[in-house]
Amino acid sequence: MNDMGTKIRKLGQLSGTSEEVFRPGSVLLATIRRELLLAFRRRSDLVNPLIFFLMVATLFPLGISPEPSVLTLLAPGVVWVAALLATLLSMDSLFRSDFDDGSLEQILLSPQPLFMVVLGKVVAHWIMTGLPLTLMAPLLGIMLFLPAEGMGGLMLSLLLGTPTLSLIGAIGAALTVGLRKGGVLISLLVLPLYIPVLIFGTAAVEASVTGLPVTGHLALLGALLALGFSLAPLAIAAALRISVSG
Amino acid sequence: MSDQLVSENMSEQVSEPLLRVENLFCERDERVLFDELGFTLSAGQILQVEGQNGSGKTTLLRILCGLSRHYEGEIVWRGEPVSQQRERYHRELVYLGHQPGVKAVLTAEENLRWYAALDGSIDDSVISYALMQVGLEGFEDVPCHMLSAGQNRRVGLARLYLSQAPLWILDEPFTAIDKKGVAAQEALLVEHAERGGCVILTTHQELQLTDYLSHINLDRQVGTS
Numbered sequence: 344m345n346d347m348g349t350k351i352r353k354l355g356q357l358s359g360t361s362e363e364v365f366r367p368g369s370v371l372l373a374t375i376r377r378e379l380l381l382a383f384r385r386r387s388d389l390v391n392p393l394i395f396f397l398m399v400a401t402l403f404p405l406g407i408s409p410e411p412s413v414l415t416l417l418a419p420g421v422v423w424v425a426a427l428l429a430t431l432l433s434m435d436s437l438f439r440s441d442f443d444d445g446s447l448e449q450i451l452l453s454p455q456p457l458f459m460v461v462l463g464k465v466v467a468h469w470i471m472t473g474l475p476l477t478l479m480a481p482l483l484g485i486m487l488f489l490p491a492e493g494m495g496g497l498m499l500s501l502l503l504g505t506p507t508l509s510l511i512g513a514i515g516a517a518l519t520v521g522l523r524k525g526g527v528l529i530s531l532l533v534l535p536l537y538i539p540v541l542i543f544g545t546a547a548v549e550a551s552v553t554g555l556p557v558t559g560h561l562a563l564l565g566a567l568l569a570l571g572f573s574l575a576p577l578a579i580a581a582a583l584r585i586s587v588s589g
Numbered sequence: 590m591s592d593q594l595v596s597e598n599m600s601e602q603v604s605e606p607l608l609r610v611e612n613l614f615c616e617r618d619e620r621v622l623f624d625e626l627g628f629t630l631s632a633g634q635i636l637q638v639e640g641q642n643g644s645g646k647t648t649l650l651r652i653l654c655g656l657s658r659h660y661e662g663e664i665v666w667r668g669e670p671v672s673q674q675r676e677r678y679h680r681e682l683v684y685l686g687h688q689p690g691v692k693a694v695l696t697a698e699e700n701l702r703w704y705a706a707l708d709g710s711i712d713d714s715v716i717s718y719a720l721m722q723v724g725l726e727g728f729e730d731v732p733c734h735m736l737s738a739g740q741n742r743r744v745g746l747a748r749l750y751l752s753q754a755p756l757w758i759l760d761e762p763f764t765a766i767d768k769k770g771v772a773a774q775e776a777l778l779v780e781h782a783e784r785g786g787c788v789i790l791t792t793h794q795e796l797q798l799t800d801y802l803s804h805i806n807l808d809r810q811v812g813t814s
Contacts (some may be wrong), residue, residue, distance in 0.1 A: 366709055373706035377699075384694040384732075445688025448656055453707040454680035460707075588657045 367459045374463025375470075381440075382471050388436065392429040392472050393479060399425035400483040411488040418487035419497065419548035425483070426476045426501060427508060427537055433472045434512035435529055437464065438520040438583065447520070451587055457580040465506075465513045465576070473505030489552070496551025503564040504544040510568075510575035511536045517582035521589050540567060605668075606631045607755065607787055608653075613662035615648060622648055626662070628805055632755070632785040635778055635798060639791075640807030646791040647687060647760055649807065653789060654684040654758045666756075684758045689745035693734035697725050697744045700733065704748050719750035724770065739765040749777060757781065759790040772797075 382389050403421050404414055441447040450460050480501050481494050489497065515533035519525030547560035606629035613626040622645030630636055638646050651657040653664060655671060655678065664671045671678050691700050701716045720729055723743040733741055742765050749757065757778075763771045775798050778788055782801045796802055 370706060370709070373703065377695075377703050377706075380699065381692065381694060440692075443688070444692060445686050445690035446692060448684070448686050448688070449690045449704065450707065451656065452654060452679050452682065452684050453709075454676050455707055455709060456676075588659065 367456055370455045370459045371463045371466075374460050375467045378464055378467030379470065382467070388433075389471055392433040393475055395432055396425050396429040396476055396479060397483070399428070400486055403487065414488045415490065415552075418484060418489035419493065419545045419552065421487060422480055422483050422489070422497060423501075423504075423541055423544045423548070426480065426505060427541055429476060430472055430505060430508040430512060431530060431533065431537075433468070434509075434516045434533070435519075435526050437468055437513055437516040438586075439516075442520045442587070447583065447587060451584060457583070458576045461513070461517075461579045461583070462572075462576045465509050465579070468513070469506045469509040473501075473509055477501040477505060489548075492554065493548055493552035496548045496557050499557070499561055500544045500547035500564060503561060503568055504540050507540050507564070507568045507571045508537060510571035510579075511540075514575055514578045514582060517579045517586060519586075520583070521586035540564070543567070607667060609663075609665040610653070611663040611665070613649075613652070613660060613664070615645065615652060615660045617645070617648060617659070623807055626805075626807075630756075630787050630789065632787055633782045633801060634803060635782055635788040635790070635796075635801040637790055637792065637796060637802055637804050638807065639804055644807040646807060650684070650758050650760050650789065650791065651686075654682055655679065656684075681754045682756045682758065683748060683752045683754045684760075685745050685748070685762055686760050689742050691733050691741050691744045694732055696730050696732055697736070697747070698729040700744055701747055701751065705751065708751070715751055719747040720744075722750045722773075723747045724773075737765075739767060739770070742766055743770065746774065749781075755786045757786065757788045757790075759788065759792075761791055761793075763792050763794050 400421060403417065407413060407417070438447060441450065451457065453460070477498060480497050484494055484497055512529070512533050514536075515529040516525075518532060519528050522528065543560050543563045547557050547564065550557045550560055608630040610629070611627045614624050615622045626649075628636070638649060640646050648657065652660045655675060666674070666678050666681070690704075691697075692703075695703075697720055698716060701719065705716065717729065720726060723746055725740060725743055725747070728736060728740065733744060736744070742762075746762060746766075763774060766774065771794060775796060778790075779798050779801060781788060782798075
């Protein structure tokens with residue numbers, strides 16, 4: 344600290360009691376910026392889910408059959424299941440480091456709405472996992488002989504589905520962050536909630552492969568996403584308060 | 590029995606206490622940590638919570654700042670229960686816990702900028718001033734995992750220089766801080782008290798700021814149920 348002799352500069356005035364500092368937008372942006380910076384500094388965490396995603400898709404032809412007709416049939420499901428598991432794999436670390444170093448306590452004690460901070464964290468998580476998974480999906484589609492007509496459906500369904508996976512997974516992560524070994528529990532909690540997303544996601548891809556209209560499936564995925572966006576942050580925030588107070 | 594625990598030297602100074610705690614009861618693993626605990630805290634007061642290891646000091650501070658809700662009793666801030674005005678209370682509160690809340694992969698400056706954003710009220714330009722005050726000048730761009738434990742602690746303490754909140758709740762703020770640093774920190778606490786703030790802290794250090802200091806001892810509370 345300062346030398347004993349040096350006088351501390353005058354501290355600022357204490358804030359008035361009525362002063363309202365409510366800027367949810369700037370908190371959201373600051374959170375996203377911070378999370379991306381953190382992820383960029385720990386790049387190995389960033390590529391983990393992507394490598395997993397790629398590995399699952401590479402192993403399937405080896406394990407089942409390299410026959411294009413078989414793989415074409417399996418492709419929508421395999422890509423979607425791999426994306427789902429890759430997201431789940433990355434979920435446990437979402438709040439873990441914040442919990443361990445005390446940042447989470449500070450987030451809970453900040454005057455900013457927890458809803459926004461939590462939403463920022465989930466959006467950043469999606470930018471780092473869901474978005475790259477979506478962008479990589481056509482590559483996996485080609486590896487698994489997914490017909491070209493199915494690519495659009497695959498990308499769109501993942502684009503709408505993976506944010507929902509992040510939002511739901513974050514609820515599980517928030518509930519288990521106080522436990523030493525939360526990894527298994529997270530899967531048990533979250534997998535049942537992932538099932539509707541998986542069903543409509545693969546249905547959208549299959550519909551686009553066979554030339555049937557996809558809009559219905561995509562609309563349902565969009566509805567799930569809208570529901571998740573408005574309700575999941577509330578659940579995550581409440582779960583975090585419980586986890587930290589324990 | 591509650592109010593006598595706080596030494597009387599400050600009682601006549603300010604009329605309306607900022608923080609009032611009544612009948613606080615907390616039990617952990619079927620062990621009563623404190624029961625019928627009560628005290629008041631007025632502007633310009635520094636309250637040192639004393640007690641043995643495991644006597645519930647950290648638990649008390651976590652309850653006071655609203656992190657833990659495993660308690661019974663009433664915590665009143667500016668005449669209104671804390672549970673009914675969480676956002677306002679948190680706006681007027683700085684809590685430094687056991688963990689400094691410093692991200693190891695971020696630099697000191699990036700850490701503080703995040704807290705500035707969380708606080709919403711802090712001007713970005715004071716960050717370098719705060720880092721200078723805690724003796725981290727020249728370390729702004731070093732990731733915190735390269736800094737020592739004491740320096741990490743100082744990154745956390747720098748938030749006090751940024752804060753305009755009247756209530757500071759500090760859990761062992763002097764851990765790993767050297768002698769000179771502790772003296773500067775005590776000077777900061779005094780200045781905070783003089784501008785009308787109040788502080789609740791735990792520490793095993795002997796504090797020099799006797800003019801402002803009152804004590805509460807949790808040892809006496811053990812087993813009073």
